Amino acid sequence: xxxxxxxxxxxxxxxxxxxxxxxxxxxxxxxxxxxxxxxxxxxxxxxxxxxxxxxxxxxxxxxxxxxxxxxxxxxxxxxxxxxxxxxxxxxxxxxxxxxxxxxxxxxxxxxxxxxxxxxxxxxxxxxxxxxxxxxxxxxxxxx
Amino acid sequence: xxxxxxxxxxxxxxxxxxxxxxxxxxxxxxxxxxxxxxxxxxxxxxxxxxxxxxxxxxxxxxxxxxxxxxxxxxxxxxxxxxxxxxxxxxxxxxxxxxxxxxxxxxxxxxxxxxxxxxxxxxxxxxxxxxxxxxxxxxxxxxx
DNA sequence: CCCTTCGATAGGTGTCCACCTACGATTGGG
DNA sequence: CCCAATCGTAGGTGGACACCTATCGAAGGG
Numbered sequence: 095x096x097x098x099x100x101x102x103x104x105x106x107x108x109x110x111x112x113x114x115x116x117x118x119x120x121x122x123x124x125x126x127x128x129x130x131x132x133x134x135x136x137x138x139x140x141x142x143x144x145x146x147x148x149x150x151x152x153x154x155x156x157x158x159x160x161x162x163x164x165x166x167x168x169x170x171x172x173x174x175x176x177x178x179x180x181x182x183x184x185x186x187x188x189x190x191x192x193x194x195x196x197x198x199x200x201x202x203x204x205x206x207x208x209x210x211x212x213x214x215x216x217x218x219x220x221x222x223x224x225x226x227x228x229x230x231x232x233x234x235x236x237x
Numbered sequence: 238x239x240x241x242x243x244x245x246x247x248x249x250x251x252x253x254x255x256x257x258x259x260x261x262x263x264x265x266x267x268x269x270x271x272x273x274x275x276x277x278x279x280x281x282x283x284x285x286x287x288x289x290x291x292x293x294x295x296x297x298x299x300x301x302x303x304x305x306x307x308x309x310x311x312x313x314x315x316x317x318x319x320x321x322x323x324x325x326x327x328x329x330x331x332x333x334x335x336x337x338x339x340x341x342x343x344x345x346x347x348x349x350x351x352x353x354x355x356x357x358x359x360x361x362x363x364x365x366x367x368x369x370x371x372x373x374x375x376x377x378x379x380x
Numbered sequence: 381c382c383c384t385t386c387g388a389t390a391g392g393t394g395t396c397c398a399c400c401t402a403c404g405a406t407t408g409g410g
Numbered sequence: 411c412c413c414a415a416t417c418g419t420a421g422g423t424g425g426a427c428a429c430c431t432a433t434c435g436a437a438g439g440g
Contacts, residue, residue: 097298101282101347106366107260107354109373114257117250122396131396139244149418155240159399164419186406186417204244211250217379222372223249229361229369230252236360265426274426293387302429307389329387329436386437393430400423407416 117214124206129173130199133158133166135207138175138200141192148187149178175199260357267349272316273342276301276309278350281318281343284335291330292321318342 102108122132136156141147147155153163167190170176175196181187192200215223245251265275279299284290290298296306310333313319318339324330335343358366 097287099279099282099286099298101286101343102279103374103377105350105354106370106373107257107264107350107357109370109377110253110257110357111261112257113373113376114250114253114255115261118254118258121250136242136245139242143242143244144240150416155242160417161400161419161421162398168419184407184417188418200244207248207250211248214250214253215376217375218372226369226372226376227249227252229365229372230249230256231246232360233256233358233369234246234252291387303387304389304391304430305428311389327387327437331388382440384437384439387435388433390433391431393428395427395429397426398424401421403419403421405417407414409414410412 113214117210120214121207121210124210125203128199128202130203131166131169133162134170134175135200135203137163137166137170137190138192138196138203141176141190142197142200146189146191148181149190150187152190170196173199256357260353263357264350264353267353268346271342271345273346274309274312276305277313277318278343278346280306280309280313280333281335281339281346284319284333285340285343289332289334291324292333293330295333313339316342 118132125131125135133156137152140152140155144155149163149167150160152167153160156163158166167176167178171178173195174193177191177193178188179191181189215226218226261275268274268278276299280295283295283298287298292306292310293303295310296303299306301309310319310321314321316338317336320334320336321331322334324332358369361369
């Protein structure tokens with residue numbers, strides 16, 4: 095019965111929006127089972143990829159409002175996934191560093207994300223997934 | 238500065254989510270300029286593709302809660318884009334029919350959606366867009 | 381002809397998300 | 411040494427979204 099109108103499904107952006115929304119929601123639900131949220135994942139990923147950041151730099155990198163970043167980091171520190179230390183050179187700044195707990199959490203998040211991705215992309219072959227990824231990467235970078 | 242962590246960009250679902258989210262937001266903003274919202278677009282598309290519906294059928298087709306559908310249709314009737322008439326055979330039901338105004342509005346929405354899509358998919362050639370669409374369609378239907 | 385069921389709708393709830401402001405602590409230029 | 415700018419943080423705002431309940435009118439089986 096939920097037969098989507100062709101007028102919508104001919105729009106690639108409609109498909110993008112629907113599929114992306116659904117994948118996002120599925121992953122968010124899985125992360126929630128371990129009391130994690132998508133922003134926690136993103137922060138841990140940024141720290142793993144680029145090393146310790148100032149809170150402000152973290153916020154800028156992930157395009158999130160500094161006041162929201164503070165809340166995310168509040169969560170991550172109380173659960174011991176990151177350490178927040180005042181920068182001795184400039185005691186206004188706080189340097190955020192991932193802990194071992196945080197690194198393990200990131201690994202778990204990645205496993206979840208991969209599982210969700212496998213489920214979402216199940217209709218495609220490995221080659222097709224690779225192709226899709228390349229196309230999306232260009233769209234993402236070029237927009 | 239907003240250099241996205243590779244740990245995220247290697248995830249196809251991350252790209253899907255980001256690109257889809259951004260496209261959706263852009264279209265929503267354009268529709269808002271004409272006092273329309275995404276659900277208005279979806280309802281008009283369903284009516285154009287499948288003809289008049291009962292409110293309940295419309296809600297089921299678009300996977301939206303009946304009480305929310307009532308609100309969307311309230312908007313569309315006050316702006317004259319659809320007509321709501323009691324079904325004479327069962328006066329509980331309300332049959333929703335698009336008006337000429339609604340059909341013109343749908344055309345405008347489609348023009349907006351196409352413009353947004355062209356902007357989003359700008360990095361890709363026509364063949365690549367076609368390919369992307371086919372892949373996404375399979376993911377969408379198969380999930 | 382009653383009583384249950386159904387369709388539409390008003391009104392409210394909770395979540396997510398992204399924003400903004402005010403404030404205290406700190407810095408560094410003049 | 412002071413003053414403007416900066417950093418983190420608490421608290422609040424507003425919109426989008428999806429849900430749920432109560433109510434009313436109508437239908438239709440027993």
